[in-house]
Amino acid sequence: MSIVTTQPSDGLSRRGLLTAAGAAAVGLGVLPGQAVADEVTAYDAIVIGGGFAGATAARELRARGRRPLILEARDRIGGRTWTDTFQGKRIERGGTWVHWSQPHVWAEMMRYGLPIVEDPGPDRVILSTDAGPRSFPPAEAFGRIGELLNRVFEGSSALFERPFDPLFREAEVRAIDGLSLRGRLDQLRLPPQDEGWINGFTASYAGGTNARGAYTQMAKWWALAGGTNSAWGTATGHYRVEPGTGALVQAILADSGAQVRLRTPVTSVVDNGRQVVVTTRSGERFTAPIAVVALPVNVWKTISFSPALPAAHAAATREGIGVPNGTKIWLHVRGDIGRVYAQPAEGNPIGSLIPFASLGDGQLFVAFSFHDTFDGTDLRQVRDAVQALEPKADVVSIKAQNWSKDEFSLGAAAYMQPGQLTRLHEALQRPSGRVAFATADIALGWNGYIDGAIESGVRAARSLG
Ligand SMILES: Cc1cc2nc3c(=O)[nH]c(=O)nc-3n(C[C@H](O)[C@H](O)[C@H](O)COP(=O)(O)OP(=O)(O)OC[C@H]3O[C@@H](n4cnc5c(N)ncnc54)[C@H](O)[C@@H]3O)c2cc1C
Structure with missing residues (x-):
């Protein structure tokens, strides 16, 4: 694909470019090593948000011949990752x-x-008992917890036979998507101590209460991890990026060739049918033929969109996924x-x-x-x-x-609520005109994970052609 350029307009003004150049000169606003464009035509795609989804979308846009501009609200990239x-x-x-x-x-x-x-690993495990918190040897504690969680999520691999296509077994998934984690635990009628050994674990993922979280959300992850508790443990809580997640997002960003504007919160996104006009909190305006909104779902409601967000997107940000x-x-x-x-x-x-x-x-x-x-x-x-x-x-x-009080995330990692998967998930993947949406929160597979952010960033960029 050839490089598509925007026409010079007052949407991407000389003032904005000077701000970027000036910021670079004093070491602010533009990441070290990033080129500062001095021509309006440099921006032919805008990515709003510089987390893993935004960095990946920018790299994908670059691979497809565009030179993206990333507008990031914070004074750093990485979003909900932060080394x-x-x-x-x-x-x-x-x-x-x-x-x-x-x-x-x-x-x-x-x-x-x-x-x-x-x-x-730990050398002892503290769990709740009738007599209060007590220490147990790891083998005993994790052995029992594993048995219990394997019961809770039994059948997940069949339900999510193709977990990156979560509605592949649509009828079965629809039938169970209204069930909360609380509902599932109640079905099992576990003795109080057994329940207390696992309900804090599931409630934490769901955002504090098992009533808030959909059973299908963790069942899908369970299937992705391999369908057992031991596979789950190593897949989701054992190996870190040795130099830090910051090194990984920086590497992706470096390959994007994007210009990055830090400390630039976006307040409005207008798709006028010919181009996308993005306005920042300080009143600067940027234009491009296409834009990727790489913001957490919970933050979408703080941005003024014109046309208004599609119904599923509006519902998702109102209800919250993070x-x-x-x-x-x-x-x-x-x-x-x-x-x-x-x-x-x-x-x-x-x-x-x-x-x-x-x-x-x-x-x-x-x-x-x-x-x-x-x-x-x-x-x-x-x-x-x-x-x-x-x-x-x-x-x-x-x-x-x-992370929930942080104005640029308004929530921690994603966990879908009962019904959200079947009601919203498919529609959230679609672009709206010249604007596509990328975030781990809506990924097909590992939504709520770095993996999902990368998956979503690639797909959003490709959906814009
Ligand atoms: C406490 C915690 C623990 C986690 N643990 C793990 C884990 O162990 N493994 C794992 O894989 N995942 C984990 N996750 C999830 C993972 O970090 C996220 O799913 C992923 O990083 C989200 O990436 P994203 O690009 O979709 O969103 P974000 O990282 O949130 O990026 C969005 C970007 O948009 C910016 N932004 C917001 N508002 C504006 C605005 N108005 N204008 C411009 N920019 C704006 C933000 O500053 C941010 O940089 C965890 C998350 C949390 C919070």
């Missing part, structure tokens, strides 16, 4: 684990030659309490506590919280909640990110 440091260790403040059963992200790991690193109340917390614990893993029952302020690394004077843990009244960014609340599980845990400092 950072805490207590001298490299940490991930959002998306982390990858696996070879996730074909899109794994292909990128191979393409860019990035190694993985394996997380250490889960509410999602906070990821890194904890510095003084002393040595062992490699403790905790997975309390549904309703606990801490959804899970995972050992990460030893420090000179203690240990580093990571925790997830999906509780609606708990503030996971508050050291005192976090210390109290962790000590309720393990009284010896002396939490001295934390670094936390509440």
Whole structure:
């Protein structure tokens, strides 16, 4: 495909270009190493959002002969992935684990030659019992949890026979898509302790309560992972990108040839039938023949679209797909309490506590919280909640990110609600005029994962021709 160029217009003004060039000169706004275009005609595709979906869409547009401009609201790329440091260790403040059963992200790991690193397993597991939290040997705890989860998701591989085509067995999927995780757990009538050993796990994925989450969402992932609890564990929580997810998204971006404008929140997207006009919070306007909206679904409602969003997109952003109340917390614990893993029952302020690394004077843990009244960014609340599980845990400092309160995500990872898959999923894949939508939240396969962001970015860019 030849390079398509926009006609110079006041939509992409000299002022905007000077802003980009000026920002580059002082080290702001444009990533190091990115070329700064000085001609209006340089932009013939706009990508809004610089997470994995946006970076991948930009690279795909480039491969199809276009020179994309990425408009990113934050002062960094990566979105809901964010490689950072805490207590001298490299940490991930959002998306982390990858696996070879996730074909899109794994292909990128191979393409860019990035190694993985394996997380250490725990040496004891704290679970809820009638008598309060208690420690169990990992083999006993995970053995029982595995048996129970295999029952919950029995039949997933048949239901999602072709999981990247989730409605392949449409009648069967439709029949069960209204079922929540709570409904499924109730069907099994598990003894209270058994339920308490798994309902916190499923509730965490669903955003805090099993009532919120669709059974089909996790059943699809279960099928993608290989259909067993042990396959699930290694596929979704065991291997990290050794140099960090930031290295991977940077590598994709570098191959996109895109110009990147950071600190540029977009407020409106107008498709006038001839071109797309994108306006930023500061009033700058950019035009291109096509645009990819690579924003989280929950953020779409903050943007003014003309024409208005299609009905399915409007419903998705109103209802939300990224889960509410999602906070990821890194904890510095003084002393040595062992490699403790905790997975309390549904309703606990801490959804899970995972050992990460030893420090000179203690240990580093990571925790997830999906509780609606708990503030996971508050050291005192976090210390109290962790000590309720393990009284010896002396939490001295934390670094936390509440993704649901973050205006540029308005939710953590995706988890579909009952009925959303069959009601919205197919329509969300379609472009609307000159605008396509890319995000992990709506991916066919691993939606809610880095893999899904990459899958969605490729498909959205290709859907625009
Ligand atoms: C706590 C947590 C843990 C996770 N763990 C894992 C994991 O272990 N493994 C895994 O594979 N996945 C995990 N995920 C999910 C994964 O991180 C996401 O699914 C994926 O990164 C989403 O990519 P995206 O490009 O679709 O969206 P995003 O990464 O959210 O990118 C969207 C971009 O749009 C930008 N933006 C927002 N509003 C505007 C605006 N108005 N104008 C311009 N730009 C805007 C944002 O700043 C952002 O950069 C996790 C997510 C979270 C939050």
